Amino acid sequence: MTDVMNTQLWTAVENFYRRETLLLQDRRYREWLELMDGSISYRVPVTTSSLNGLESSEDELGYYDEDFELLKARVAKLESKQSWVEQPPSRLRYFIQVVDVTHQDDGLIIARSNLLLLQYRWNMEQQFSGGRTDLLMPREDGGSFLLRNRRVVLDRQALGNQGLSVFF
Template structure:
C-alpha cells in the first residue's frame, strides 16, 4: 500500500454553517424548525381506554372458549351488527369482500337464538361442543368522531377441536369492531369478521368468531 496518495477536495461553500445538509445539498432544518413531514393519521386514544378494550377482548375470548354464551351475550350492545362477509378472489384487495353477500349476518335476536339452541343440545353442528382456544392480538384502537365510540382492529387465531377428530382446525380471522366505552364498561356494537378463505376450511361456522 506504500506509495498511495489521497487528495481531499475542499468542502463546498457554506459547509457546516447550518444552511445546507452536506449529504443531500438541501437546506438544513434545525431541531425546532417546522418540518412538513407526513405523519400517520391515527390518533392515539387514552391509554386507559386501550387497556380497557384489550381486557374486554380477552374476556370475550375466555367466555367463548369456556362456552359461557349467556355471559358473552351480555357483552354485546342491543344494536349489535355481527357479520361475516363472503370473500372472493380479485386483483384489487378492496374488492375481495363480495358486496352485500355474507356467510353470516346477525343481530341481537339471531345471536340470542343461536345461543339458545346451543344450550338445548339440539345444535347438531356443535354437539358435542367444539373445544376452542382463541389468541387475540394486533389490537389497534382508533377514536371516532362520536364520544365513547372506538374502531378496534384485531387479529384472532382460533384453535378448534371437534368431537373425536384427530385433526384440529386453525381459523384465522381479521376483525373490524366498533366498541362502546361508557361509564367504565365496554360493549360490542359492530363486528366484521374477515376470513382469508374463498372456500371454508372448517366444517361450519357454528362457533362465534
C-alpha cells in the first residue's frame, strides 16, 4: 500500500471515530447503532493483573459481551425512563487516539486506538482508559465503515460502584 493510500485510510478511520465519538457524547445511540454491522461482536473483558502485566481473556467474564441485538436492547433501556443509572444523564467526553491501521487482504481493516472516557454525573467523575481493537468493514455504498468487531481492554481492574452505563 502506498503512503498516499495509507494516509487516506488513516484519515477515513479517524473520521469514522470522530463521527462515532460525537454520536456517543450526544447520546444519539440509535444513530450510533447504524455504524454497526449486523454480526458485530462487542466485548469488554474483565482485566486482571499478573506478573507479566495487565491481561484479559476471551474465555473470562466480561463487562460487555454483546451482539447487535443486545446492543439494541441496551440502547432501548438507556432511552427509557427505566434506566435509573442514567438519571440524570451523564456528561461524557471521549478522547480517541488512533495508533495503528492495517488493511487486510480480505478488505477488512484492523484499527487500534487508545481511549480515554470521562463520565460526569452527580458531581462525580469516573475515568476509563484503555485500548481498543476494532475490525472495520468498508460500506458497500462506498461510504465510511461498519464496525464488525470491537474489543476494549480497560486499564482499571475495578470499575467502582456507579454502574456501567457507557459504551466504549
